[in-house]
Amino acid sequence: xxxxxxxxxxxxxxxxxxxxxxxxxxxxxxxxxxxxxxxxxxxxxxxxxxxxxxxxxxxxxxxxxxxxxxxxxxxxxxxxxxxxxxxxxxxxxxxxxxxxxxxxxxxxxx
Numbered sequence: 001x002x003x004x005x006x007x008x009x010x011x012x013x014x015x016x017x018x019x020x021x022x023x024x025x026x027x028x029x030x031x032x033x034x035x036x037x038x039x040x041x042x043x044x045x046x047x048x049x050x051x052x053x054x055x056x057x058x059x060x061x062x063x064x065x066x067x068x069x070x071x072x073x074x075x076x077x078x079x080x081x082x083x084x085x086x087x088x089x090x091x092x093x094x095x096x097x098x099x100x101x102x103x104x105x106x107x108x109x110x
Contacts, residue, residue, distance in 0.1 A: 002036065003038065004076040005076065006035065007080065009080060009106075011081070012081065015083030016083065023055075023062065027062055042054055046091060049067055049068065049103070050103075061086035062084075065081055081103065081106075
């Protein structure tokens with residue numbers, strides 16, 4: 001049984017569509033796996049309630065930044081708000097800040 005459901009916001013859907021098929025499949029497989037078993041190598045909390053789905057494929061680090069929506073007790077959602085290829089050791093602060101803004105807008109409007 002899944003521990004949560006995943007919702008891709010438009011920006012993430014576009015990011016995934018821009019990738020080659022094999023990379024996209026690997027990312028989606030890792031998300032599916034994360035829904036079954038919590039594994040910090042695949043899904044990890046960063047800070048300020050921002051989490052990241054992590055995928056390494058062909059020496060590239062793919063990241064989908066996300067946040068939780070637990071307002072519906074029967075249907076916990078993880079909302080993927082931003083996707084990028086990570087090029088440095090640390091997750092860029094500008095990517096985290098972008099997700100914080102998206103998260104605030106999400107909860108203000110829904």
